[in-house]
Amino acid sequence: MTRNDFILETKQLTREFKGFIAVDGVNLQIKRGSIHALIGPNGAGKTTVFNLLTKFLPVSSGQIIYNGQDITALKAAEVARMGMVRSFQISAVFPHLSVLENVRIGLQRKLGTSFHFWKPESSLNTLNEQAMHLLEQVDLASFAQTETVQLPYGRKRALEIATTLALDPELMLLDEPTQGMGHEDVSRVVDLIRKVSANRTVLMVEHNMNVIADLSDTITVLARGSVLAEGPYAQVSKDPRVLEAYVGTVEEAA
Structure with missing residues (x-):
């Protein structure tokens, strides 16, 4: 496998907070066109890794390579314009606009016309x-004229994915896409992620192991800020180190 097969790599990625090492020398290789999951017990460093990748936090040391380019020193907006987009970055933040209007704003951002408020609405x-x-891709076409605040929770997450797709990402990062959902919504969002992953790469943080097993090509397990294990679900789910990390967390919480 060559370097070109990996859309995203990290090399010894590290983040320190006043002496506490939250992410400790993490090496990732995200294969182009795959669905890659980042999992681990609470406090493992998953969200911090996501924040480093999308430039919400600066890197203490190490490198982030995207499409062969070192993006370690770039800003969040620059990385997003390159095609690496995190779902909540451009989520539907206008609850009193319609579903259609929220997605249209995402498209405006892609075109760089977000703040041209003086243009007539007809031009939009x-x-x-x-x-x-x-909206058709995420099964929201029938909700196009609905005020966003009226959407059920699962549909709002689908709208977040639609506004992410509006930026035409090559690599889409999803942070807990099924969090807080009932079974029906989880099934819908799993189908949606599988659908939108065609011709793009997905990196996601997710706690629901059924979702992980169903969707993921590769799983990276973090524990205490470091990579504990990596591989397909069938391999990782039987790894004694992974089982110990999760069981240990349960015992400590008990």
């Missing part, structure tokens, strides 16, 4: 067809 209608196409 050219984006409506694209927005409706995205």
Whole structure:
């Protein structure tokens, strides 16, 4: 396997907070076109890794390589423009706009016209067809004119994915996409992630192991800020070190 097969790599990625090492020398290789899951017990460093990758936190040491380019020193907006987008970065933050309008704003950001408020609204209608196409992809076309605040929780997460897709990401990072959902919503979002992962790469943090088993090509397990294990679900789920990390967490919490 060559370097070109990996869309994202980290080399000895480290983040320290006043003497506490939250992420400790993490090496990741995310294969292009795959669904890669990042899991681990609470406090393992998953969210911190996500924050480092998407430039919400600066790296203490190490490198982040995206499509062969060192992006370690770049800013969040620069990384997003390169095609690496985290779902909540451009989620539906306008609860009193319609579902369609929220996706249209995402498309405006892609075009760099987000803040051209002086343009007549009619000029935005050219984006409506694209927005409706995205809503169809996430099964929200029938909710296009619904005020976003009225959407059920699971549908709001689908809208977040639609607004992410509006930026046409090559690598999509999903942070707990099924958190807080009932079984029906989880099944819908799993199907949605599988659908939108066609022709792109997905890196996700997720706690629901059924979702992980169903979707993931590769799983990286973090514990205490370091990589504990990596591989397909069938391998990782039987790894004694992984079982100990999770069981140990349960025992400590008991």
